Amino acid sequence: MSTALTLKNWTLHHDERNIAHLIINCPDRSMNALSGEVMAELATAIDYLDSHRPSGLIIRSGKSNGFIAGADVNEFTRFENDLQAGKTLIERGWHLFNRIEQLPFPTLALIHGTCLGGGLELALACRYRVLIDSPKPSLGLPEVMLGIYPGWGGAKRLPALIGAQKALDMMLTGRTLDARRAKSFGLVDIVTAQRVALKTAQDYVLSGKPARKAKGIDKLLNTPPFKKIPAYFARKQVKQKDPMGHYPAPLAIIDIWEKHNGDGLADLSIVQRLLQSPTTRNLIRVFHLQDRLKSFTKRGDSKAIKHVHVIGAGVMGGGIATWCALQGLKVTVQDTDHARIAGALKNAASLFARKDRLSAQAARDNFIPDPQGQGIDDADIIIEAIFENLEAKQALYKTIEPRMKEGAILATNTSSLSLASLRTQLARPERFVGVHFFNPVAKMPLVEVITADGIAEEAINQACAFVGRINKLPLLVKDTPGFLVNAVLGPYMLEAMRCVDEGIAPEVIDTAMLRFGMPMGPIELADTVGLDIAMAAGKQLAEGSAPPRCLQQLVSQQKLGKKTGEGFYQWKNRKPSQFSDKDIPEHLEKRLITPFIEQAEKQLQKGIIEDADLVDAGIIFGTGFAPFRGGPLHYKHHS
Structure with a gap:
């Protein structure tokens, strides 16, 4: 039975058991996203349901490819210059999902495929979650990868549901769960087959079962003062991974969970710091670059x-x-x-x-x-x-x-x-x-x-x-020598090796670039690729200059890096020797990054890539170039 409610992105009907089915299907998108318009319509639907009181509510997707991909990232781009807009967006989702959690009838999210960010936060606001067992379910809170935090209740409800340690790991890494792990973590109540999913959801929403919550030690570590324990270890882990503090969002997420029970609105200075951070701006840029690369797959x-x-x-x-x-x-x-x-x-x-x-x-x-x-x-x-x-x-x-x-x-x-x-x-x-x-x-x-x-x-x-x-x-x-990625990486690694020729220790060189934000230093990278391969690529890309002496010497001794157990580093248990805490020579970072940027510009000028954004995209996703810097060409023009 349909209702008189007319909405663009949602449809609402009731079945013979008076269960309301609220179905999201954004007509102008391939994947559902919670834009301002979609959230306003959801609020209208909740107002209607709150006054008409169904026996239960099932929220599901009308798209075959997934539940909800998250908030509309396009709306984030104006936050840098309009803090109030960011605050309003967070408030809207926080208060609306609190309303859903407090509805006087049982609620259930019937999930399939992609359920990320705001989509999972909506599901967490429901009393129950039923997951359809499909080839690629993906549930997570990946906001940290955009430099922000789960602002619509996820930072509160996820730890309360699955425990602080597992929830913090998901929120701090952006890691997603498949069906098996979602069930074992306690994130969903049931995993069901597609053919019986709707019947399962109808039965479960009327089951009268209590809402799932963390128990035992998981429950204890989500309450003061015991929150300090997982918070301490989480901060320690974050600082080990990001000692230079390039990414502020992980520590902000820990603070919001530990000190404010997941409510970022309780400390607007945290929200302001994140929304106006260059890191957030650049990570959102990287998200859009990734979407552009994905668009090529549809050809x-x-x-x-x-x-x-x-x-x-x-x-x-x-x-x-x-x-x-x-x-x-x-x-x-x-x-x-x-x-x-x-x-x-x-x-x-x-x-x-x-x-x-x-x-x-x-x-x-x-x-x-x-x-x-x-x-x-x-x-x-x-x-x-x-x-x-x-x-x-x-x-x-x-x-x-x-x-x-x-x-x-x-x-x-x-x-x-x-x-x-x-x-x-x-x-x-x-x-x-x-x-x-x-x-x-x-x-x-x-x-x-x-x-x-x-x-x-x-x-x-x-x-x-x-x-x-x-x-x-x-x-x-x-088609050109080295294509894009190797053409950029080759001169960068060769310049690092020339620094070794000049007496700078490999670990000092690598430490300089790790501090810059690279996932791996150029010397360790050469060892990992294989010094014989680096030698061959170097001859092709060096434009007539001789390979570095240190490289020639190691290759002649068959010390080829990780694959032989020794190169610039001694590889023990497949890991290189420890890096040094020695002082970094002045201008070393600039010296190493300059050929990287120059080669990126050269490839763009040669016309082998369509535009500068795609050059940045290729280098970020092909080399791991520090994402928070937005790509080498973007970095040059904005640093």
Whole structure:
């Protein structure tokens, strides 16, 4: 039974048991978001329900891809110059969700897919939460990644529900939960199958069961004065990860939870500090850059990609195959060396083991050893990831191309050879693209999609769709030495090594860049990549200058970094030696970051990337360049 209430983003009806169903479906968005308009309509619906008193209320989504992605981030951009607007937005959600929590009838959030930020805060305001078991549920409070805090009650209700330690970990890292962990944490009451979800929700909202709350030690540590214990350890952990205090939001979240029971409005100085922080402004910029990269994935048909064939089971090929299998694609893995396939399987198993039992088994089933390359005939995309040798790759392509099915794409993961030279022997060069992954594949979000004159637009679009299908971010880059990321990283690492030649200790160099905000120093990065690879890349990108003496010496001694146990550092238990607390030489930071920025500008001027924002996006997601600085080009113009 529908109501007389007319809303743009919500529909309201009652079933035969007088349960109200409030369904969000924002018509102008692919994913639901809680904009000012949506929240105003929600308040109107709650007013109506409060006066008409249904037997229960179920809040759910009308979109197949998820519940609610969070607040409307576009509304955050004006806060820097309008603190009152930020305060008003926080007050609106805080008071509205408090009203929902206090409604005189039972409430339930029926969740599927994405449930983040304000979406989860809305669910937390309900008495019950039922989660539909779908392939990729994602529940979390990732506000910290935007430099802000959960302002609509999440910082209060999440610790009260699952305990302070688990809640603080989620809020301080932005980490999300899948269905298994959401249930084990106590974040949801039930995980149910899609086919019975609505009936389950109807029964549960009328069950009369008490609302779930943290118990025992979890409850104790969420009450004064015991809050001081998890707060102390959380602050200690934050300061270890961010000793320079580049990111103010994590400590603010701890303060708001410990001192104000999750109510940021109790201390507006905290809100002001966050909303007007350059860090927040830049992290919101990074969010929009990420959205722009995601938009490229919509150019092709990701549903048409079901089977990936990977040739080469080494570090990169094995990593690509493992990741694709984990994302639900059938993957056949070809290599002339059976031992390499076995090694790739072993490495894959360790990654699969981190997932729940069913996901791990599905990934294992997807990963199919195929030493003879029988999968070529049926694959939608064939990824070549063999060693960097032009003749070997060209010879391989001659055997592959005649067997490819109509519409399939041939892709190379080359990091140093040009597409123009690789495709000279191909009968259909228009179906040949570059998909340049970064190591480790499971952790690095960016994939450079390499284009060149003559490549079919449809092939490029499908390559972008493939990257999106495996939950990576595609960046379109024109065929040029080093593409974007390596072209920028190479001179940066070489300059760091020249500092070593001048007598500056590697750990001092790395410490300087860690203080700048890099996730890893340039010397440790070179050790991690492999000094032999750094040497080869350096020769390609050094424009005639000789490689640093220290690099030549280590490579000649076969001290290649992490993979051999020794390079610039002694690697023990797969970790480098401890960094130094010595004084950093004046201007060292500027000296190291200058070639980084200069190379970024050079690549933009060459026209290999569409614009400066995409250069910044590629470098942030491809190198880990300090996100709070907004990208190297943005940093230069705003520092």
